[in-house]
Amino acid sequence: MADGNLAASFRRLISATGPISLMQFMGESNARYYSENEVFGEQGDFITAPEVSQMFGELIGLWLADIWIRAGRTEPAHYVELGPGRGFLARDAQRAMRRYGLEPRINLVEGSTRLRDVQLEQVPDAVFHNDLSTIPMEGPVLIVANEFLDALPVRQLVMTGNGWREVMVDVAEDGENFRFVAGHTPMDSAVPEKRRDAPVGTVIETCPGAAATLFEVAGRLVNQGGVALFIDYGHVAPRTGSTLQAIRNHQKRDPLEAPGEMDLTAHVDFDQMAQIALSRGAKWIGTTTQGRWLTALGIHQRADALAGFAPHYREALLRARDRLVAPDQMGELFKVLALSDPDWPDGTGFDNPD
Numbered sequence: 077m078a079d080g081n082l083a084a085s086f087r088r089l090i091s092a093t094g095p096i097s098l099m100q101f102m103g104e105s106n107a108r109y110y111s112e113n114e115v116f117g118e119q120g121d122f123i124t125a126p127e128v129s130q131m132f133g134e135l136i137g138l139w140l141a142d143i144w145i146r147a148g149r150t151e152p153a154h155y156v157e158l159g160p161g162r163g164f165l166a167r168d169a170q171r172a173m174r175r176y177g178l179e180p181r182i183n184l185v186e187g188s189t190r191l192r193d194v195q196l197e198q199v200p201d202a203v204f205h206n207d208l209s210t211i212p213m214e215g216p217v218l219i220v221a222n223e224f225l226d227a228l229p230v231r232q233l234v235m236t237g238n239g240w241r242e243v244m245v246d247v248a249e250d251g252e253n254f255r256f257v258a259g260h261t262p263m264d265s266a267v268p269e270k271r272r273d274a275p276v277g278t279v280i281e282t283c284p285g286a287a288a289t290l291f292e293v294a295g296r297l298v299n300q301g302g303v304a305l306f307i308d309y310g311h312v313a314p315r316t317g318s319t320l321q322a323i324r325n326h327q328k329r330d331p332l333e334a335p336g337e338m339d340l341t342a343h344v345d346f347d348q349m350a351q352i353a354l355s356r357g358a359k360w361i362g363t364t365t366q367g368r369w370l371t372a373l374g375i376h377q378r379a380d381a382l383a384g385f386a387p388h389y390r391e392a393l394l395r396a397r398d399r400l401v402a403p404d405q406m407g408e409l410f411k412v413l414a415l416s417d418p419d420w421p422d423g424t425g426f427d428n429p430d
């Protein structure tokens with residue numbers, strides 16, 4: 077590894093001031109990772125749904141257009157995407173929305189300057205933001221986040237023989253590698269009372285950045301109208317245990333192995349995300365699986381239609397469709413959470429109409 081890399085600066089920091097929190101390790105690692113690496117696609121480290129097929133972004137664009145039309149076509153509408161990657165989803169959604177007369181301003185929330193340039197190639201009229209605070213306050217927001225929340229840093233607390241402690245990262249005895257250690261500061265007061273009594277080794281994981289994002293998004297929906305879609309892998313029921321993982325070259329790796337050189341992610345706690353949105357007064361349209369949602373939106377018909385235009389690509393199109401919806405591929409693990417302004421109609425593809 078080259079000198080001056082993130083691992084070397086973590087080592088210096090830890091030797092000067094002691095172990096750092098997992099949250100700091102993950103936050104700085106991912107910021108570096110997304111600003112410097114070829115992340116996406118076959119050549120990169122992983123493939124996301126918008127990279128698998130244009131059908132993904134198109135169906136999202138249609139879903140947004142449908143609900144916007146039924147809500148009364150309020151202008152100016154703002155498409156807001158969090159963590160747009162290479163910009164394929166925004167591009168495909170924009171094309172689909174246009175067909176139905178929806179031409180929202182395109183706002184992309186992206187931390188990496190390198191990725192902003194890549195996104196501009198797909199969506200030349202995009203306006204960039206560092207976070208949600210600069211998104212215009214006038215007009216409904218159509219918010220989309222695919223595999224964004226899972227990249228935000230998590231905090232872990234672990235039950236030890238001495239009570240709850242934060243999970244920290246230290247340098248191992250070899251002076252080179254990293255290892256997990258329990259922090260010195262008692263953290264019992266950070267654990268809800270009903271979960272405090274747990275066997276030694278129990279891990280509770282939270283994502284303060286995801287919680288803050290949901291709080292902010294729900295506030296925007298209530299104040300200016302609109303809808304939000306969060307698509308990610310995660311669990312619907314609350315659970316304990318670490319879900320931290322690292323992906324490099326399409327393979328799972330040790331999360332502490334190479335900070336800044338691989339993607340660190342954690343599962344999204346969808347139940348908690350919905351509770352936060354509800355507590356702020358937003359409507360929870362529902363949470364379903366990606367497979368069920370895309371099927372309800374007509375991905376099978378869309379794949380057949382595209383195959384009709386381009387028979388040579390039939391096999392590839394059907395493979396891409398299966399990758400998005402099959403239960404043993406992305407269909408079950410990935411969930412779709414939809415929220416809206418309480419006055420907006422329900423969106424298609426969720427089983428719990430009110």
Ligand code: SAH
Nearest residue numbers: 110124159160161185186187188222223227
């Ligand atoms: N949605 C894309 C990319 C997912 S990867 C897709 O599905 O292909 C995560 C994205 O979130 C990247 O674009 C990354 O640069 C961005 N990101 C991660 N943390 C961020 C943060 N704190 N603020 C803004 N963008 C962030």
